[in-house]
Amino acid sequence: MATREELSEFLAGVERRAFKQAMFAVRDESHALDIVQEAMMKIAEKYGDRPAAELPLIFTRILQNATHDFFRRTKVRSTWVTLFSALGSDDDPDADPLETLEAAGDTRAESSEAAYGREQIVAIIEEEVARLPARQREAFLLRYWEDLDTAETAAAMGCSEGSVKTHCSRATHALAKALKERGISL
Amino acid sequence: MNDDEFGFRIRQALNEGAERLDYKTVLRLEKARAAALARQRHAGPETVRLPAFQAATAGGPAEPGGGRRWLFGAAWVTPILALTIGFVAIGQWQNDREIARLAALDFAVLLDDGPLETYADRGFGVMLQAERPTTR
Numbered sequence: 624m625a626t627r628e629e630l631s632e633f634l635a636g637v638e639r640r641a642f643k644q645a646m647f648a649v650r651d652e653s654h655a656l657d658i659v660q661e662a663m664m665k666i667a668e669k670y671g672d673r674p675a676a677e678l679p680l681i682f683t684r685i686l687q688n689a690t691h692d693f694f695r696r697t698k699v700r701s702t703w704v705t706l707f708s709a710l711g712s713d714d715d716p717d718a719d720p721l722e723t724l725e726a727a728g729d730t731r732a733e734s735s736e737a738a739y740g741r742e743q744i745v746a747i748i749e750e751e752v753a754r755l756p757a758r759q760r761e762a763f764l765l766r767y768w769e770d771l772d773t774a775e776t777a778a779a780m781g782c783s784e785g786s787v788k789t790h791c792s793r794a795t796h797a798l799a800k801a802l803k804e805r806g807i808s809l
Numbered sequence: 810m811n812d813d814e815f816g817f818r819i820r821q822a823l824n825e826g827a828e829r830l831d832y833k834t835v836l837r838l839e840k841a842r843a844a845a846l847a848r849q850r851h852a853g854p855e856t857v858r859l860p861a862f863q864a865a866t867a868g869g870p871a872e873p874g875g876g877r878r879w880l881f882g883a884a885w886v887t888p889i890l891a892l893t894i895g896f897v898a899i900g901q902w903q904n905d906r907e908i909a910r911l912a913a914l915d916f917a918v919l920l921d922d923g924p925l926e927t928y929a930d931r932g933f934g935v936m937l938q939a940e941r942p943t944t945r
Contacts, residue, residue: 624851631846638838639827656837663845671850742829748822767816768823795812798819809818 625675633678634663641686644764647753648690658693662686683769683779687761744807751801755794758782762790763798 625633638659645655662685670681752760758780765776766787776791777784802809830838917923927933 627846627849630849631842634842634845638842639830639835640823642830642834642838643823643827652834656834656841659838660841660844663841664848667845667849669850671848741825745822745826745829748819749826752819752823763816763819764823767813767820791816792812795815799815809815 624672625678629675630667630671630678633675633682634666637679637682638663640768641682643749644686644768645690647749647760647764648757649693650753654693658686658689662689665689679769680771680775680779683765683771687779747805747807748802751798751805754801755797759790759794759797762787763794766791 641659641662642655645658646652649655649658662682665685666678666682670678670685673681752764755763761780762776765771765779766773771779773784773787776787780787799809914923917927
């Protein structure tokens with residue numbers, strides 16, 4: 624059984640990644656935070672007595688379901704709300720890149736041109752990841768960011784291992800192509 | 810560069826992005842974590858779990874213990890079903906009542922058992938006139 628410290632450590636380790644994943648999916652900070660909070664509550668309330676080793680996979684599933692539930696609820700409420708939240712994404716053409724620089728500047732000692740360039744690259748990568756089709760993005764992030772193996776990813780996504788491989792491969796190629804078009808080579 | 814290598818580089822970039830979250834977001838995540846920990850479930854004397862009811866989680870991967878979703882579904886459907894049955898029953902009852910009322914009226918007319926005022930009533934006469942072609 625996971626102790627309070629183990630659960631706390633686990634949540635502290637995954638919360639930022641979970642938030643980013645939810646952001647990629649819903650493209651709204653407030654909704655993404657709600658989804659992560661819901662997932663955290665659920666894992667603590669319902670699976671808090673599970674062994675610490677089981678928590679990562681359970682949390683991944685809960686987060687996926689919470690995200691799907693969000694879309695289901697949004698769809699039921701109204702279609703234009705979805706449109707509205709999509710308009711509130713980071714794709715704002717009037718967005719000032721200097722704002723990103725200022726916000727990030729507080730947390731990093733590095734403040735040179737190189738750091739700014741790197742931040743821009745990270746932002747572009749995040750943007751392109753967010754643009755991937757939902758299933759491809761889920762598979763790619765679970766596989767390469769959450770470090771799950773193919774079988775675990777398949778279990779978390781509720782599909783076959785073959786589908787996971789296909790989604791990952793397509794996501795990788797689409798991402799590589801999109802980044803290349805934007806002048807980024809990794 | 811193969812897929813794994815590419816994935817690793819993207820992962821590094823994503824980690825960097827995740828580390829750069831703004832203070833407000835980090836604070837809210839911390840609060841959410843604290844609230845979740847306050848509600849952590851502790852193992853009681855009974856820790857045996859029933860297997861998840863997979864079919865109930867269509868549309869998303871199954872969580873362990875997902876059988877409760879089925880119960881939520883049932884909780885929705887049961888009152889709606891009861892309400893529908895209730896409406897049908899009320900409709901049927903009202904229909905029977907109307908038929909019985911009309912039958913009693915017909916009997917009263919046939920047996921000349923109705924009050925005299927009935928025949929003096931203009932509405933009653935109009936009704937009889939209107940029904941005549943269809944009753945023959």
